[in-house]
Amino acid sequence: MTGMVGTKTIFLSALFFTLIGVAYCKGYDFTKKHSPNHLPQFYLVMAVVRFLLVASAVGIYAFLSENRTATMEFAAMFFAMYVVTMVVTLKLKH
Numbered sequence: 001m002t003g004m005v006g007t008k009t010i011f012l013s014a015l016f017f018t019l020i021g022v023a024y025c026k027g028y029d030f031t032k033k034h035s036p037n038h039l040p041q042f043y044l045v046m047a048v049v050r051f052l053l054v055a056s057a058v059g060i061y062a063f064l065s066e067n068r069t070a071t072m073e074f075a076a077m078f079f080a081m082y083v084v085t086m087v088v089t090l091k092l093k094h
Helices: 007-034 036-064 068-093
Strands: none
Touching: 007 036, 007 068, 036 068
């Protein structure tokens, strides 16, 4: 596949963000139930963890990929999915 992000990559990326979103929602509910005064800290920690996971995934893809165009497309798609995940989790839990 030259210069195009494959279906398998898109599926795995969507699965990645789904898992991160579910972890955020479950963690938010747990923190709200047991220690609601720590919700701001929870949000900040999860924001950092999400960003580090996303940056690591893009970095690993770039390191392993031999096609610069595919890498750029993957990075753009992945960061767009990151933004959508941030918006959706904020709308669901705030």
